[in-house]
Amino acid sequence: MNEIWIVDDDQSIRWVLEKALTRDGFAVRAFGSARECLAALEDDSPRVLVSDIRMPGASGLELLQQFKTKRPATPVIIMTAYSDLDSAVSAFQSGAFDYLPKPFDLPSAVELIRRAWEESEREAAVEEIVDQGLDMLGQAPAMQEVFRAIGRLSQSNVTVLITGESGTGKELVARALHKHSPRAQNAFVALNTAAIPRDLLESELFGHERGAFTGAQQTRRGRFEQAEGGTLFLDEIGDMPAELQTRLLRVLSDGQYYRVGGHQPQKANVRVIAATHQNLEDRVRQGLFREDLFHRLNVIRLRLPPLRERSADVPLLARHFLQASARELGGEPKRLTEAAMRAMSAFAWPGNVRQLENTCRWLTVMAPAQIVDVKDLPPEVREGGPAGEAANAVRPPVSLRPEATADAGNQPAGGLPNGAARAEVAPSSGAAGLLQPGDWSSLLELEVARRLAAQAPEQRAEGGSELMDQLTREFESTVIGTTLKHTRGRRIDAAVRLGIGRNTITRKIQDLHLEDGED
Template identity: 40%
Template sequence: MSRRALLVEDDNAIATVITAGLEGEGFSVDVEDSVAGRDTALAGGRYDVMLTDVMLTDGDGIETLGKVRDAFPELPIIILSAQNTLDTAVRAIDRGAFEYFPKPFDLEEVVRAARQAADSAAQGSAEASEQGDGLPLIGRSKPMQDVYRLITRVLHNDLSVLVLGESGTGKELVAEAIHELGGRKTGPFVAVNTAAIPRELIESELFGHEKGAFTGATSRNIGKFEEANGGTLFLDEIGDMPAEAQTRLLRALQSGRIRRVGGSEEIAVDVRIIAATNRDLAPLIDDGTFREDLYYRLNVVPIKLPPLREREGDVEPLARHFLSRATQDGLPRRGLSGGAARLLEQQSWRGNVRELQNLVYRAALLAREDVIDAATIANVLDDRPDSGAAGEGQEGKIGEAVTQWLSTQRFGDGELYHAALAELERPVFCHALRRTAGNQFKAAQMLGINRNTLRKRLADLGIDPEDFSPG
């Protein structure tokens, strides 16, 4: 007997593609395009899995899942959504979805999930919970969708999470999201930057100390573990933790008990651990500065945050979000012009989201009009520490950046020179066009090259001068 799938999708093209994929996997597929059609189909037959879009012709596919869950608690549900936000992913999982896929999705993954759902054990009824506004992560790019899906999978368990990513990518925001949206949200969230604590004080900071434990310990002090009891302890920059503190941390994680410095009593603590680092821990393990057993204890679920330069399309919504936040911090209310948004999208953002936020705040402060234009953004960009002419040590920084970029690439024979040259040329040409508002004649003069040469190189690099014009 073939397995039956109910597909609720109001886009005929998408429905056709998914239906073909499911039928190729042996499913018999019924298709509906509305909440009402879904309910009628469910009432009239038994299904092994349901796949549903979020926004349907007559309602929200997620918000109405409650009654489906009540009537069919064993039916696995897969959510398909073009509303690719963390809120959508969390609502889908909290309302009992077996899996969540943002659009555009990989058809093979959707079919695989449908097969697994149909073959899985009966699903327990899901507890629906209302989610408020102000979720901490913003972005609809494909890399961020992968992050959202991982977050939803660790919300209702206590597995240790290791958040990886460059400085400024928002690692603490991920930890906050897991805490605030998960099962420990009623408990405390305690964050500690292990790199900012002196080596001689880190054990006291984490585990507390008794009076007289060391010079200056004039009273008993509870540590971060006790503060976080019943909640979440976020250990930032874990790669910089001293070796002796690593040993005590490992013991605490293994036993669920801690001992204050200078004390003899063991204290039971119930804490979920989320750690984060911007460093590659593998070389630290190899040279003995980071314990391998601690790494495996922390790295149960790794979540890698993408740098902002890899999050295509996320810069503008982030910038607009920060402009909204800026008004809460006493800055004037500002809009963002299309030209300003395009200019922001063209930057590499070495400081990631944190750098973008700081720049947007400065632009909101310095702008003379209610809408921030491209010229204001260009001026603020030029004020960045690394935006001026090459001074002492600047050549070394550029060389270091090129070396780092080359180490991440793979080239075939005869490709390296031209690929590296294009990577170096692009920011130079963009800078010239930005400073001349897209005027190719003036940009060629600034660069000291022939205008025809400039045009050819711009075409080769896929750079459109119109993106830099005030219009």
């Protein structure tokens, strides 16, 4: 499974590729025909298949078709002469990872095969996660913190409040908390309090006795009773009517409740997990949510980050959803080109993970070829669409203007030399003003060049320059200061987001004379 298979009737091509790939550390297996390759496929499979398009017997296209029916997720690279380019494009659209025109530049060919290998490894990682039955995916630090919290709560029955925007996966977290709790063998019952009419919500929660109201022809168990011994998940708790907030508070404090129309108290052995996309503190201040209930629910709070704060997880999630959609709808999973994946990762996803999942379903049905390029993405993703405001909030427009400052030789650590360009937030909201990923390194290159050009002769002498120290301090000040603003001064959160230790960030805040934040 960790080999690269090469199929070509030309022995010299097989030999050259095999030697080059072996030298780069890959295990290689070569075949002289499609028939030999398909026979080997009965007992083994490669990580990447590289095949010529024209061979005696079965062609490379026929091999591609048969291979994809047995190993749909394995990348296939088709080698072709320029005269067969149309056929190669057809193969590309039919599911080939890419095509390699002959004669090829050997380093470029090895690099293409390496990319296919890396793609195969990513697909294998997603399949492994799915096989393990994990409901949530995420490698970003913010999600890793959520996973750690779930682990710490695994043996607890404590009440949990989950906050986060719509579509971030709050119910998945609630189910994970239940699955890894002592109550896992009992029921998990979910209720969206915003989706139930006010008049029916009380009966839905606590049940009712026969004859309690018109239409109550028999006794009915409520969600608390259904979740006995297990977990009750109350979604959109912020929309619960005031009178029901009082009843819920009584259950949480006394462990008892009454069915509608009932006179016998019912005991509630239920763990309550609540979730909301609203700011409950604001609703408490507005008199829309009981403060005592808020404190009962807010024993442990888990905040789920929006997808725009964990954009590094978009490729992992997209591959997972494309595979899941292919299994559900039947067919081979669509694959995103690198450009399409970059566009997906750059999109702000106002609908969060749910919107990404729906987009992958759309691509599974609507994308014209197996390989999905930028032009195949939905317009709102391709063009930015409704994500414009959110994207601007994450990456504010910038303008560059020269700063008239003191001489570079007397420049303080936090300043810029004469004529340097300073990036600052500009009032313009035009897309042309956005600082694109990678632009900061170009600005840094210009800044270093300006400072080197402005150095006095004595600074250029051995040991006379402090340029590296100045740039390092400015870099660290900018990174740590920006992160502290993002976390509202919370040092622990900032350290986690930056991937450094708490002691390290505390020391650097002191050394760099940054404004102190609060934990």
